[in-house]
Amino acid sequence: AQSVTQPDIHITVSEGASLELRCNYSYGATPYLFWYVQSPGQGLQLLLKYFSGDTLVQGIKGFEAEFKRSQSSFNLRKPSVHWSDAAEYFCAVGGILNTDKLIFGTGTRLQVFP
Amino acid sequence: EPEVTQTPSHQVTQMGQEVILRCVPISNHLYFYWYRQILGQKVEFLVSFYNNEISEKSEIFDDQFSVERPDGSNFTLKIRSTKLEDSAMYFCASSVHDSLNQPQHFGDGTRLSIL
Numbered sequence: 001a002q003s004v005t006q007p008d009i010h011i012t013v014s015e016g017a018s019l020e021l022r023c024n025y026s027y028g029a030t031p032y033l034f035w036y037v038q039s040p041g042q043g044l045q046l047l048l049k050y051f052s053g054d055t056l057v058q059g060i061k062g063f064e065a066e067f068k069r070s071q072s073s074f075n076l077r078k079p080s081v082h083w084s085d086a087a088e089y090f091c092a093v094g095g096i097l098n099t100d101k102l103i104f105g106t107g108t109r110l111q112v113f114p
Numbered sequence: 115e116p117e118v119t120q121t122p123s124h125q126v127t128q129m130g131q132e133v134i135l136r137c138v139p140i141s142n143h144l145y146f147y148w149y150r151q152i153l154g155q156k157v158e159f160l161v162s163f164y165n166n167e168i169s170e171k172s173e174i175f176d177d178q179f180s181v182e183r184p185d186g187s188n189f190t191l192k193i194r195s196t197k198l199e200d201s202a203m204y205f206c207a208s209s210v211h212d213s214l215n216q217p218q219h220f221g222d223g224t225r226l227s228i229l
Contacts, residue, residue: 036220043220044205046218051214090157092157094214095214099170100209100212100218101162101170102149102157104149104158106155106156
């Protein structure tokens, strides 16, 4: 069955440090790939997406993600984290079996220390 | 920037009661979705809706659930007889197109608490 794995449930970093959140997917073909962020009490905001082409995609708020086909991964990165980045981050895949539903990972909670 | 709005933000209901969650999608969007997130768990797809019909539904979306677009702006999720396990955050989403080149935009969610 198709699945999305985010191995890190909780990550803590210091403000200004670099960040990488991991995401792996299980699917035969290359799906559409997304990262969403959920701040406390808020909905899901799209950070970035990958469909095809350049495997390094830029998103909002200084985030980027790299698609690696050989590793079935789509890791999210930010070179310098700000305290306002503290939130829950969800990786999602879409386009499975030609449907438009999104399949989400379990999320990674990011905590940022000053 | 236009956004998806959901009401109420928090709904408390007795088990067995009917509940209707409301969503106003972005005005030029044609594809509508409901997802839910049980506390501490992942966001799960419930149903997609287009042209006044359900396009796809998950195993979670059983006969107790229904969706409707009663007018040109609202998109509702009804749970006919709520159970304790229906307690969750329910997210509405909308999209211009189902191709996923146009991403789904999510509302802030309705927290449903079943007592």
